[in-house]
Amino acid sequence: MSLQTTIDFDLKRFFHWWGRELAFLVPNRLKSSLSDSSGAIVFSAADADFQINFYRQAEQQTPMTWRLDSNIADSYQTLKAQNPDFEKAESILRLDNTQALKKTIYLPAAAQENLQQVVGFELDRYTPFKAEQVYFAAIPLGKTEHGQIEVLLVFTPKTLLDEQLGKLQTLGIQPVLVDFCQACTACPANAPAYNLLPERYRPRGDALGQAVHWLLNGILLLLTLAVLIWPVWQEGRAVDVLKNQIKTLEKETRVIEEQQHETDALRQQTQRLIDIKAQSPALVAVLNELSILLKDDSWLTHFQFADKRLQIQGQSPAASSLIGLLESSGFFSNVSFVSPLTQDKATGRERFQISMDVSPPPAEPKSDTEATTSNHPSVTEPAENGDSTQ
Known part of the structure; x- marks a missing residue:
């Protein structure tokens, strides 16, 4: 199968098959109670009379059989009165091999859309009759390997079928279907249904x-x-x-x-x-440390602190001793003079400019006495006058 293959899907045949499969699943008792039909009455010509086969169910193999005398007008009505199931049964006229013929023909696939018309135009090619001389039905059976469609052609002379239908009407019988006995075995189960009954004989529905x-x-x-x-x-x-x-x-x-x-x-x-x-240490702590280290005879004129770097300017009687004094503190490191020392003539002191790194000193651990004091409140001994202070 290639990608160019055309899928032939007949929607009507699909729903017909689907409905038949669903109906097969329904129990017979329920099916009979839901259906308006009580069975099928099949009429077959037997010499000048008719043979009646009554099928109560579609799958019934052995029908009930009667012989109907066509010369007695009320013979069927009498039989019908004796069998109430005939009232709702479908009447079918079944032709034998002396009354109808069948033939398998092959047509192009394009003829399937208008199959009945195509067969009617070329009926004289496949049969010894013309289209106006017979009643016929073209039943598609499927496609062949060569892309053609296989068609079962069933036909019967109009004069013969009209004669049979006239006899049935005289007996008060109106068939709803005319078929051919040999076509039943030639058609597969999924083949479309056909009906040889002419349009003028078909009952008009409500x-x-x-x-x-x-x-x-x-x-x-x-x-x-x-x-x-x-x-x-x-x-x-x-x-x-x-x-x-x-x-x-x-x-x-x-x-x-x-x-x-x-x-x-x-x-x-x-x-x-x-x-x-x-x-970085707090600036107040740095100022406090400088005020402790520098003596009262030394003072500062400039103070600049940025990026942990402190620069101070001022005057002192012995500015050279300030380097060691400042380095002894835990706050200052890398202490050095920025410029040479000069002497102020007015005050007699040395001018200095010192730069140093500033960092907070490491925290000293508390002694046991300080820890005990911090954990317990201090209590003073009573004064001589008897007052106490906490």
């Missing part, structure tokens, strides 16, 4: 009944489609709702992530500032 029938079929089809489509549509709507919720959550998640990133950035900057502050 227009209202047909309208109701088609209406019910339409409602059944709509319900079937609803059962098949409704769950899928509901699932599709549920999926759309979930997709919209996911989109909303994704937007909210992105906003939260951006806020989280901003919070992390602020936390990092804050921590950096805290680290810088922790690594």
Whole structure:
């Protein structure tokens, strides 16, 4: 099978097969209670009379048989009165091999769309009769290996069939179907049904009944489609709702992530500032340390502190001794003169400019006495006058 192969799909045959398979699953008792038909009455010509075979069910193998005298007008009515099941049974006229013929022909595949018309135009090529001389039915059996369609042609002379139908009408019998006995064995089970009964003999159905029938079929089809489509549509709507919720959550998640990133950035900057502050001593502590180290005869004129680097300018009687004095402190390191020492003629002191690194001194561990004192409140002994102070 190649990609260029055309798939032949007959929708009518498919639904016919599908309905037959579904009907097979229905129990016979339920099927008989739901069906309006009580069976089938098959009339076959036997010399001048008719043989009647009554099939109560379609799959019944052995029918009930009677012989009907066509010369007695009310013979069928008498038989019908004795068998009430005949009232709802379908009447079928079955032709034998002396009344009809069959032939297998092969036609181009394009003829399948208008098969009856094509066969009617070329009937004289396949049979010794013309189209106006016979009643015929063309039954497609399928495609051959060469791309043609195999057709079973069933036909009967009009005069012969009209004579048989006239006798049945005289007996009060109106068949709904005319078939050929040998065509039943030649046609497969899935072949389309055929009917040799002329249009003028076919019973006219009730227009209202047909309208109701088609209406019910339409409602059944709509319900079937609803059962098949409704769950899928509901699932599709549920999926759309979930997709919209996911989109909303994704937007909210992105906003939260951006806020989280901003919070992390602020936390990092804050921590950096805290680290810088922790690594740098307080300026008040530096000033306090300088005030302790420098004597009263020394003073500062300039003070500059940036990036853990301190630079001071001032005057002192012995500025050269300030280097060692400052390096002895735990706050200062890398102490050095920035410029040479000069003497102020007005005060007689040496001008100095010193630069140094500033870092907080390491915390000294508390002694046991200090720890005990910090953990317990101090209590003083009572004074001589009896007063106490805490």
